[in-house]
Amino acid sequence: HYDLLGGRSPYNDLTMRQAAALRTELAKKKAGVPVAVGMRNWQPYVADTLRDLADGGARRVLGFIMAAHRSEASFERYQATVNDARVALGEGAPEVVYPEPWHDHPLFTTAVASRAREAYSRLDFPDRSRARLIFTAHSIPLAMAQAGPYVEQLTQSARIVAADLGIDTWQFAYQSRSGSPRDAWLEPDIKETLRSLDAKIAVIVPLGFLCDHVEVLYDLDIEAAQVARAAGIRMERAPTVGDHPLFIEMMASIVAAHSR
The missing domain is CATH 3.40.50.1400 (Rossmann fold)
Structure with a gap:
């Protein structure tokens, strides 16, 4: 990678x-x-x-x-x-x-929404309303997720950002899982989400990451993008909040x- x-x-x-x-x-x-x-x-x-x-x-x-x-x-x-x-x-x-916790801080969520708008701006205006908004975060073991507020906080952030964007229909997917395939981790995986997507345009917002490091650059921009192309989906990835x-x-x- x-x-x-x-x-x-x-x-x-x-x-x-x-x-x-x-x-x-x-x-x-x-x-x-x-x-x-x-x-x-x-x-x-x-x-x-x-x-x-x-x-x-x-x-x-x-x-x-x-x-x-x-x-x-x-x-x-x-x-x-x-x-x-x-x-x-x-x-x-x-x-x-x-x-x-600051996952729902208005400056954070507004920054995420601003980055999402960068991805939407690369679409022609008629395509923006047809694009499916998909938030992603790092998958973690299911037992770990059940022991803390991770999923709840991600959902809260996503809901606020989607509302800022004026979008009612959105979904969540996870990425970058590791560990034994026998262990249960948070799903759905972004690749499976793209394969089964009922839309031909997707805007991916890596909500759970704060900078464009390897798990964003490879897992989304290379791996997930390959899946999207094979499925005939145009995928636009929003930058992380970064600086x-x-x-x-x-x-x-x-x-x-x-x-x-």
Whole structure:
């Protein structure tokens, strides 16, 4: 997958771009709060970032986990990683707090709707009303989904975005599943959804992702697009929110509220 996309993941670059935009927005708000990036699975690691913050005198940190919809995989594992880093630091570890859920924040949902409109704008005007709106998110094991608010929060976000777009008929599909095929995961899969779609135009909105990384670029733009072409469907994929000004503004407002 990486080879087909230039040999590397764009994830770090995109996340750093979000962080840079957040710094700029906070400066506009006169909120002198440093912004640092920490990751679970690659550099800069959470433990190293938290140590640097502690060495710089930070005593209270807002942990803004880059996932709008919460599950054990998307949220709790990051909290556990932060907690492990704090334990390793010992008494000098900063306190880490987390924001309330923001999947239904109007700035977030409006940013998603704005990105969706970018996809609709590539269609001729008569085709826009004939296009089927499909939201996607990362599939997770069914047992994990049943233990948390993931599906409920995704549904809430999708409903708000669809209403913003003035669209009554829409559907949800999942993508990027892994693990044993014997285990139950959230369905339907986007590829099966496209194969059985009762429309010839589809607008795909990757609601569950915050930047155009490999699981969006490959799983949708290559794999799902191939299925759509084979089914005779024109597929237009909306960009993720990325560094959309409204999304960055939302992050800045949350940071500012916690820094008072």
